[in-house]
Amino acid sequence: MTTRGITVLAGGLKDTRDITVRAEQAGFDGAWSGEFLNRSAVVSVAAMAAATTRIGVGSAIAYAVGRSPLVLANDARFLDEMSEGRFTLGLGTGTRGMMVGWHGVTDPDGPASRMEELIPLLRRLWQLHEGPVVHEGRFYSCNITPTADIEPPLRPEIPIYTAGVNARMIEVAGRVSNGLICHPTITDQYLGDVARPAIERGAEKTGRSASDVALKGVIITAIADSVEQARREAAAQIAFYVAPKAYGTVMEASGFGAETAEIQAAFRAKDHDAMVDAVSDAMLAEMAAYGTTDDVREQVERLEKRYDHAALYSPSFTLSAERVAENTTAIIETFAR
Structure with a gap:
């Protein structure tokens, strides 16, 4: 059975916290927040965790670049402790332009290889109480010897989900992640032809089972009395996501090359x-x-069957802050249990 969550990517910190509280009261299973030019996933999730007691909380996504492995490991460790074991670390790299222009990455090549190096290192850093961590890799190096007693983490392993759009990045989830964060524009055809085979290839290379990798989806959701209004709001968000040139080949694989052009x-x-x-x-x-x-209700029930967990998400591109808040409230009320 698919569990259901909500994604919060608009508004301020208070909005993020309040939406998560309302989602918990409505019986949602998870609440997710990401980051952008003006948004911190780490601080958002901390506020979400501190204000709730039951609902799962996660970053979708936090940028895996721009933070050292130790800083990222400790952020996740404390978020898991703050949430009392309800945290999922969702990571992504963003586009090449974001890696270089936003985060100052000097070697943006091989983002999938970067992620495959980072995730096992994070898991080792969570076990720093067991002894030194020494690593020399292509993207990361560290030589850490504990100088004092370090308590073990709340959980021996924090779930890590990775975002992926192209086949090579999706393969990362199969190799080293607990789950794949699917892009909002994913389709049944892309899941069948590209994503699932990529997960299987990745899992085979590291001796894992593809069934160990959960699928976390994002469903763009617009509710209004006017169907045409809701349609344009949802369409605007889709257009925003496929506008970058990098998404052309992905959309072609789903049969939407002409529209994307x-x-x-x-x-x-x-x-x-x-x-x-x-x-x-x-x-x-x-x-x-x-x-x-x-x-x-009918459309979500159809779309969420693709996933192990489906997070509903209000459009925001071209919408006012008031309309985003109104729509988010409608989503929570519509799917309250």
Whole structure:
């Protein structure tokens, strides 16, 4: 049975905390927050954990670059302690441009290899109470000898999920992760033709079973009395995600190459309306739930069957802060147990 969560990527810290509290009261299983130019996943999840007692909390995603392995390991360790074992560490690298321009990465090549080096190192650092950790790799090096008694972590292993879009990055989840964070634009065809085979290849290379890798999905969800309004809101978010040139081949693999070319051309022209107009009904059916509460209940139940955990997510691109808050409230009320 698929568990259900909510993703919070808009608003301030108070909004993030309050939404998580309401989601817990409504019976949601998980709450996730990420980061961007103006947002910290670590601080967001800390506030979410401190304000709740039952709901799972996770970063989706925190950037795996820009933090040293020790800092990232200790952030996760304390978040797990603060949440009393409810934390999942969701990691991603972002695009090449984000790695270089935002985080100052001097070697942006091989992001999948970077992640495959980082995750086992994090797990070793969580066991620092057992003795020194020495590592010399392509991307990371550390030589740490504990100088005082270190208590073991709350849990011997904190779940780590990794985000992936292209096949090589998805393979990372199969090799070293507990779960794959699927991009909001993923489709049944892409899952079947690309993602699941990539997980299986990765798992085989490290002697694991693909069944050990959970799928965490993100479902764009827009609820309104006007179906057309909800459709445009959902379409705007899809257009935002597929606008970068890097997503062209991914969308082609799902059969949406023509629509994506139009969206990307409109993006370059800074024509937001044309971006939204280029999103087809077929894209919406695969990537979003939109319409009245009854429409959305039916669509979410269909889409979430792909995943072990599905996090519902309000569109925000071109929407006012007030509309995002209104829609998020509607999502929580619609799916309250």
